[in-house]
Amino acid sequence: MPTTRSDRTLRLIEKLGLARPRDLERHGITRSQLARLVEDGRVVRKARGIYIAARHAPTEVHTLAQVAKRVPGGVFCLFTALRFHSLTTQSAAEVWIALPEKGRRPRLDHPRLRVARFSGPALTEGVQVHRAEGVVIRVYSAAKTVADCVKYRNKIGIDVAVEALRDYSRKRRGGANELARFARICRVTRVMQPYLDAIA
Numbered sequence: 001m002p003t004t005r006s007d008r009t010l011r012l013i014e015k016l017g018l019a020r021p022r023d024l025e026r027h028g029i030t031r032s033q034l035a036r037l038v039e040d041g042r043v044v045r046k047a048r049g050i051y052i053a054a055r056h057a058p059t060e061v062h063t064l065a066q067v068a069k070r071v072p073g074g075v076f077c078l079f080t081a082l083r084f085h086s087l088t089t090q091s092a093a094e095v096w097i098a099l100p101e102k103g104r105r106p107r108l109d110h111p112r113l114r115v116a117r118f119s120g121p122a123l124t125e126g127v128q129v130h131r132a133e134g135v136v137i138r139v140y141s142a143a144k145t146v147a148d149c150v151k152y153r154n155k156i157g158i159d160v161a162v163e164a165l166r167d168y169s170r171k172r173r174g175g176a177n178e179l180a181r182f183a184r185i186c187r188v189t190r191v192m193q194p195y196l197d198a199i200a
Contacts, residue, residue: 009033010042014053017134018069021049047110058133063111065135067095071106074099075127075138077116078156081145087167090160098123098140116152121185142168143175147182150192165195 009029013019021031034051037043043051050066052058059065061084064076076084079092094114099105101119126144130137140148146161146168153161168175183189 005033006037006040006042009037010053013037013043013051014056015134017052017056017132018046018065019051020069021051047108056133061130061132061137063095064137064139065133067097067108067111067113068135068137070108071097071099071113072136073103074106075118075123075140077118077140077145078148078152079114079160081140081142082149082160082164084139085142085145087142087145087164087171088160089163116148116155122148125185126182141178141182142172143178144182144185146179147186147188147192150183150188150195151186162195165192169196 009024012024012027012029016023021034024034025031034043038045038051042054044054044056046052047066047070050069064080064084067074067076074097076096077098078096079088079090079094080096082088083091092114094112096114096116098116098118100123101117103117105115106113126141127138128141130139146164149156149161149164168179172178179192180189183192
């Protein structure tokens with residue numbers, strides 16, 4: 001049985017993982033073709049401007065993939081990065097993302113975002129790149145995240161920062177140099193030391 005244009009479009013959406021209409025337009029697929037696939041139940045609209053194949057199997061970082069698709073310049077930070085690195089038992093209702101000081105605040109209907117403004121090396125250093133569901137996900141490394149949590153302890157809670165320090169020290173015994181490096185970058189070396197002494 002010959003493949004139809006709809007079949008080819010569906011295969012492309014499956015390959016992309018999370019697709020935006022502009023991604024599909026680059027491949028000659030119109031918004032009306034996409035609308036027909038949604039109407040047929042073969043494609044699902046996950047959020048404004050984000051589409052997936054109905055049989056798409058979401059990963060545990062599906063929400064992050066959605067945000068990264070809509071905000072490609074952002075870096076996941078603080079609570080969200082802690083969860084990504086399994087350095088906290090707490091969860092946050094929002095997705096935390098770092099943007100430059102003057103970066104435009106994204107408008108997402110879902111999920112809710114908390115934007116942290118970073119600049120200089122605190123914005124650019126320690127960024128890890130992962131791929132999930134066909135999307136590039138940028139997240140701060142575990143050591144950078146812990147240093148950020150100490151810096152923003154008044155915003156996220158001192159208990160969260162201390163738990164992150166404790167978990168990092170326990171799970172990454174060889175990571176003291178990395179942690180010290182990012183403490184310097186985030187200018188929290190003196191603030192962090194008493195907490196490190198307390199959990200040693």
